[in-house]
Amino acid sequence: MQGEDSSGAAELQFSVDRSSPVPLYFQLSQQLEAAIEQGRLAPGSLLGNEIDLAGRLGLSRPTVRQAIQSLVDKGLLVRRRGVGTQVVHSQVKRPLELSSLYDDLEAAGQRPATRVLRNTTEPATAEVAAALGLAEGTDVVLIERLRLAHGEPMAHLCNWLPAGLFTLDSAELEGTGLYRLMRAAGITLHSARQAVGARAATAEEGEELGEPEGAPVLTMERTTFDDTGRAVEFGSHIYRASRYAFEFQLLVRP
Amino acid sequence: MQGEDSSGAAELQFSVDRSSPVPLYFQLSQQLEAAIEQGRLAPGSLLGNEIDLAGRLGLSRPTVRQAIQSLVDKGLLVRRRGVGTQVVHSQVKRPLELSSLYDDLEAAGQRPATRVLRNTTEPATAEVAAALGLAEGTDVVLIERLRLAHGEPMAHLCNWLPAGLFTLDSAELEGTGLYRLMRAAGITLHSARQAVGARAATAEEGEELGEPEGAPVLTMERTTFDDTGRAVEFGSHIYRASRYAFEFQLLVRP
């Protein structure tokens, strides 16, 4: 038995700034998250009861609970009635965000690059129209890109967006991901429907990706919606299975 | 302009049972969710302000807020300060749960079946030991299964569990999924780390799945943790790409 494991955060110093416009519960949750991240709050250690914590910080219990709850939702803390709140043992990293491949590669230390093959406006095919909830033949923007890492092709990306949603500059697309541009344009992404599968590459696809014909490729189709429910993007992507796999963490809803 | 779209849930009837052990906020959130599911609350319609809703139900505003917040977390509602709470327009289905293939197939109307090929205890290989956080050579349970739908092979599943975690009956495994059994045994699943990729099937794998050698297959590796942080399961799965794809919905964290 190590007493440390249970002593927890009693001696940890947290503080809030009431003059800040940042909500108090958010200030606290950020400090707690940072302490967990840096190991100052050891996995398995108890956080100390909410009443005392509130008292030490000069906050009310609901505010402290709100801060804790946000970290529980992130999977960093676990609450047990009659026991207390403790830091989870496992290494929780990132619970599957809606991030672009560009950000993924950049975070992994790869040097991503993009080659824009097409950036045009076309009438929507039946499949694209159905995915975006538009009438067939409506004008949509088609973006075809090749994503590279360390100069090697990684994926072939086709995206369709409703025309007029916002202007897409090819130069900007070379330097960052699509989602970053959409967020910057004031579009609030809300949810996405995805399908991940696999198939054999056609000769043309193999050519583009540097794989032989018939090589296995990962496929992903995704429709993204904003918070008004409009479909704002439909993508059909192909990844080199020999060089890429989707990695993510998911949490279980209690 | 249709007034209906904004009139919202004013005339909808909700009620709570204070003698029930089910929390009041949960009763309300279930009724709201059912109303949305059945279309009684139209997409885009406003929910009516929280104060009135609380008054009509004889609840306090925090309780109503808690009910609404749980549906916001599920992606069914969107709140806008100064505007109100409205039902999202898009069809939100299921935000990617940690569910077994068995449940997925059953929900899709396929008739799943399982053939248990192996159910033994063996010393852990280096790979399995690393995934489960055990010492190499520690005894682990190995379960090898073939999953069928409509009598056709769909996937080949290999799972390793720490020995002694709970007893696995082959007969039970034929009738349901692994996660359901684990939950029934009192193990609270907390999070999982997954990797989804693709490759060509070996001759042996093709034989088992009814695919030619070299056919593309989807691969998934998954390590599942309980809420104490222990790894409770490691799985290495292969799916017929011609017959199966992962479909899921994901929400954007605000």
Added chain:
DNA sequence: CCCCGCCGTTTGTCCGGACAACCGAACTTC
């Protein structure tokens, strides 16, 4: 020695109120 119930601790739920921040629309002003 083992099982069972008691009891303190801690989180879960719920209340009622207060003020701030924000949005949209009506209004005023130029």
Added chain:
DNA sequence: GAAGTTCGGTTGTCCGGACAAACGGCGGGG
């Protein structure tokens, strides 16, 4: 007519308190 301003309505944040429910350890009884 257009732009800026005010104002009502709604959600966001925060407080202090109260009781209930679950867990774990303790002691008593078999």
